[in-house]
Amino acid sequence: MMEQRVASVTSDEQSPLRLRRVFGFKGRVNDTLFHPATVRVAPQQLLVYFGGDIQDYPEIMEAHHENCKYVKWNLENVAKMLRNNFPTKHILIVRPSRIEYKSFSCYDNFVPSNNAGVPEHTPTHNALQHLERLIKSVGERLKDVSSPPPPSLPEESQPEQPNKYSCSSPDGASTSRADRAGSLGDARTAPSESPVSWDKLSLEGSRVTLVGFSKGCVVLNQMLYEFHYTSTLTPSDSKALRFINRIEAMYWLDGGHAGGKNTWITARGLLETLSRLDMTIYVHVSPYQVRDESRPWIGREEKAFSTLLKTFRARIHRYMHGRSKSPHSLDMHFEVLANFKQVQDLDPRQQDSSDEEI
Incomplete structure (x- = not known):
């Protein structure tokens, strides 16, 4: 079994910038968080993260009587973790x-x-x-901010009343707010300020990496449908094809949702289209999802997904986290998020689609 490093990020690190109501396709809007790369590279690189259930701003998670137990997995901490794990990439949550x-x-x-x-x-x-227009809009917004920009708060995140609930850790122990907020990320320290000048940020032509964790994998799954749609039904859409060609890697991190099917894509046509694209596929799973006896379809679908991509000779790297006999807890699930980059760094050529544990 490979040794894993549990990540940590100190609370005094520079916080990501919150950009509210960023416009995308035909009036659709999303709130985003942005952290610039800490290492200058050309062309510039962008990592886009889609999180899972309960992951939100820290003050919103802190005010929830259940989610406060997991507040260290808030979106700001995840942005810091990803910034430390991928120093050459701008981080967009x-x-x-x-x-x-x-x-x-x-x-x-x-x-x-x-x-x-x-x-x-x-x-x-x-x-x-x-997504393409969201990235473009973020780039335009960043050109208008000061250097370095102050953090911003969304309208729904005004100061809240103190939490009236008693918040206990998952093991039942009472914890302080600081302990609950905790930290995550890599133990490596990052510069307090990015060497990338804010006025020189260029996201529009950047190389893109997509990361989905848990529920966030539904976005990556939908992308597979649209890769296939664009490649087969609208091949003359040069703008969409150019954006697809900018995507160099996709990470599925312990994908799951409450539905009874389509947790993982198993359609041969969609996966064959994916395998023809110049992308590297990373699959990180844990027993919490793929060995859950109450949801057996998840394991079956993931096996089909990984096996078919390997059959189609896609560049796929698969990693199983955790021990089968360990409790299948939410903590096990989040540890995939905390450790996936360190696991890859220890074994970068892993391509086994079996259920070997690491």
């Missing part, structure tokens, strides 16, 4: 357009979803166009 009951992430702007965030995939929902 896309907040869901709707979070039902402050818990269920619904990515309606990318894929039609019900109130639990379960997707209804379609050949096209203009998710590619929305």
